[in-house]
Amino acid sequence: MESNNMEQKSPESKIPRGGKGAYYIETFGCQMNVRDSETAAGLLETLGYEPSQSKETADLILYNTCCVRDHAEKRVFGNIGALKEQKDENPNLIIGVFGCMMQQKEVAEKLYKRFPFVDMAFGTNLLSRLPSFVENAQSGARTLAIEEDNIQIEDDLPSIRTGKVNAFVNINYGCDNFCTYCIVPYVRGRERSREPQAVVEEVKRLVSEGYSEITLLGQNVNSYGKDLTDASFAELLSLVSGVEGLRRIRFMTSHPKDLSDGMIAAMASLPNVCHHVHLPLQSGSNEILKRMNRRYTREDYLGIVQKLRAAMDDVELTTDIIVGFPGETELDFQDTLDLVERVGFSSAFTFKYSPRKGTRAAVMEDQVPEAIKRERLGRLNALQERKARQNNEPYVGKSGIVHVEDCDTRGEPVCYGKFSNFKMVYFPGQPELVGQYVPVTITGVRKNSLIGQLEDKTHD
Ligand code: SF4
Numbered sequence: 272m273e274s275n276n277m278e279q280k281s282p283e284s285k286i287p288r289g290g291k292g293a294y295y296i297e298t299f300g301c302q303m304n305v306r307d308s309e310t311a312a313g314l315l316e317t318l319g320y321e322p323s324q325s326k327e328t329a330d331l332i333l334y335n336t337c338c339v340r341d342h343a344e345k346r347v348f349g350n351i352g353a354l355k356e357q358k359d360e361n362p363n364l365i366i367g368v369f370g371c372m373m374q375q376k377e378v379a380e381k382l383y384k385r386f387p388f389v390d391m392a393f394g395t396n397l398l399s400r401l402p403s404f405v406e407n408a409q410s411g412a413r414t415l416a417i418e419e420d421n422i423q424i425e426d427d428l429p430s431i432r433t434g435k436v437n438a439f440v441n442i443n444y445g446c447d448n449f450c451t452y453c454i455v456p457y458v459r460g461r462e463r464s465r466e467p468q469a470v471v472e473e474v475k476r477l478v479s480e481g482y483s484e485i486t487l488l489g490q491n492v493n494s495y496g497k498d499l500t501d502a503s504f505a506e507l508l509s510l511v512s513g514v515e516g517l518r519r520i521r522f523m524t525s526h527p528k529d530l531s532d533g534m535i536a537a538m539a540s541l542p543n544v545c546h547h548v549h550l551p552l553q554s555g556s557n558e559i560l561k562r563m564n565r566r567y568t569r570e571d572y573l574g575i576v577q578k579l580r581a582a583m584d585d586v587e588l589t590t591d592i593i594v595g596f597p598g599e600t601e602l603d604f605q606d607t608l609d610l611v612e613r614v615g616f617s618s619a620f621t622f623k624y625s626p627r628k629g630t631r632a633a634v635m636e637d638q639v640p641e642a643i644k645r646e647r648l649g650r651l652n653a654l655q656e657r658k659a660r661q662n663n664e665p666y667v668g669k670s671g672i673v674h675v676e677d678c679d680t681r682g683e684p685v686c687y688g689k690f691s692n693f694k695m696v697y698f699p700g701q702p703e704l705v706g707q708y709v710p711v712t713i714t715g716v717r718k719n720s721l722i723g724q725l726e727d728k729t730h731d
Pocket of ligand 1: 526
């Protein structure tokens with residue numbers, strides 16, 4: 272196990288820092304990071320900190336970083352640099368940076384060196400040690416800490432949930448897949464599953480706190496249990512489904528190669544498992560899928576879609592697609608368009624490929640010129656927009672149950688929430704409906720959502 276921990280006295284250490292104050296956390300990246308920020312908030316509150324409404328009024332600012340997206344490093348460095356003035360005005364301010372980007376040793380060291388006013392920089396794996404890093408900062412010491420090995424899962428860390436109607440529950444951490452474009456396995460480590468009972472206990476607690484909808488989270492949820500004896504994602508769904516009072520179970524993200532018949536059967540038979548799968552396609556070309564190390568073919572993918580639809584006639588699929596991966600020819604791209612045409616995704620996150628330092632694809636020859644990537648992305652988005660509308664149209668005149676997430680009251684109040692299968696629905700309604708399950712009839716469609724009218728009868 273290699274560890275890179277450094278602590279040193281900061282030049283600002285002459286000024287004593289109080290233990291209590293207000294904290295502000297800015298989160299970049301995926302739901303896993305959102306969940307980590309909830310844990311960071313919980314840990315800070317055990318130290319006596321309270322949430323701050325804004326960065327400007329905070330006594331402690333934490334940045335939870337991501338290294339997956341374009342220009343992430345530049346953005347984070349820019350944001351941290353902008354805090355210097357605030358730190359000059361308030362030398363007691365504590366500034367910390369953590370998350371996936373800080374799990375990359377060279378980047379963390381660069382940030383720590385460039386910004387001497389940053390009190391702590393630490394990798395995702397060391398989040399549980401946040402209280403001791405804060406205590407260091409309070410006594411004037413700086414901390415740089417990166418744990419490069421997987422560390423044990425800690426199930427009982429405190430956390431402050433931020434989801435109004437849906438709570439995230441981690442089921443596994445890390446990823447073993449090493450898709451050639453992805454940095455995640457290098458920064459989040461090997462796959463580790465939580466014990467099924469620990470997941471069930473957390474879900475029970477959430478229900479007792481008032482949540483009736485949860486999202487099971489992992490980089491690759493459906494490979495859950497591979498590192499445990501006698502556990503699978505289908506079995507976990509079944510266990511969680513039995514928690515009394517739980518009305519909706521979502522999960523993400525699923526990998527096509529791990530989508531088993533057992534999982535489809537569980538989705539179809541368990542009444543509170545939502546009929547939605549976020550199933551990243553990435554490319555419709557077998558050659559490119561191979562270069563990406565995705566370990567499925569377009570035929571496999573179409574086979575899964577067919578099985579899901581045969582088992583659940585209301586299932587909706589969403590996806591991620593990369594265009595312009597190294598070596599992608601026009602014919603490869605046509606294969607992607609063809610697959611998008613055939614599947615009819617409800618929605619899709621589409622990206623131009625951009626290299627991530629440290630990944631295999633970054634050093635592949637035949638990188639695709641930017642102009643071609645841009646042009647392909649435009650064509651893909653135009654197709655997806657047409658398909659999403661087509662996918663929405665059959666909903667007009669039908670009704671379903673919306674779990675109301677929020678209400679925009681800036682003009683005529685408009686509520687929004689999702690059907691069980693992830694379709695977003697907007698309808699006129701009042702803020703009192705937030706958190707309720709209400710029947711809505713669909714009257715129209717938008718590009719990526721549905722418009723509806725509340726029916727008379729309210730559920731719950
Ligand atoms: S499955 Fe592939 S894309 Fe997803 S986190 Fe793992 S390596 Fe990255």
